[in-house]
Amino acid sequence: MDSRLNELERCKGWIEDALAYGGGTHEYEDIVNSVLEGKMQLWPASQSCLVTEITLYPRKKVCHIFLGGGELQEVLDIYRYVVQWAIDQGCSSLTTTGRKGWARVLKDEGWESHLVLLEKRL
Numbered sequence: 001m002d003s004r005l006n007e008l009e010r011c012k013g014w015i016e017d018a019l020a021y022g023g024g025t026h027e028y029e030d031i032v033n034s035v036l037e038g039k040m041q042l043w044p045a046s047q048s049c050l051v052t053e054i055t056l057y058p059r060k061k062v063c064h065i066f067l068g069g070g071e072l073q074e075v076l077d078i079y080r081y082v083v084q085w086a087i088d089q090g091c092s093s094l095t096t097t098g099r100k101g102w103a104r105v106l107k108d109e110g111w112e113s114h115l116v117l118l119e120k121r122l
Contacts, residue, residue, distance in 0.1 A: 007042055008032050011049040014069030021099060022067065023119060031067075040066060041085075043078045047071040050078050054089060063089065065096040072105070079109070 008015070008031070016028050031051060034040035043050040048070020055062045063086035068075045086094055096102065096111075103113050 004035055004042060007044040008035060011044050014049050018067035018069040045074045045078050048074040052082055061091045063091040063094050
């Protein structure tokens, strides 16, 4: 069995908890498929995980931290590895979306709020 699948299963609770705030764009199975297809990357740790994806824009390559869940300090520790990996991949920036509290938590890491996501449910 693919070791990524084992890690995804172990991290399932954190992934599902994070997806609960995502507005219904993805379910756990979508994350599994995207990781196994190489479209997303799983960053597992003992008590948390991150999921990233690289987005190619016409003039910019960005590493998007799609979701994170688990123990906060460990999430921040994983994030530091993601930064170096994103640089190695040729990304010029990182992005993430999340609850407002993340802006406070990530401020000391150099993150700035640039946009506001608005949604009208139909």
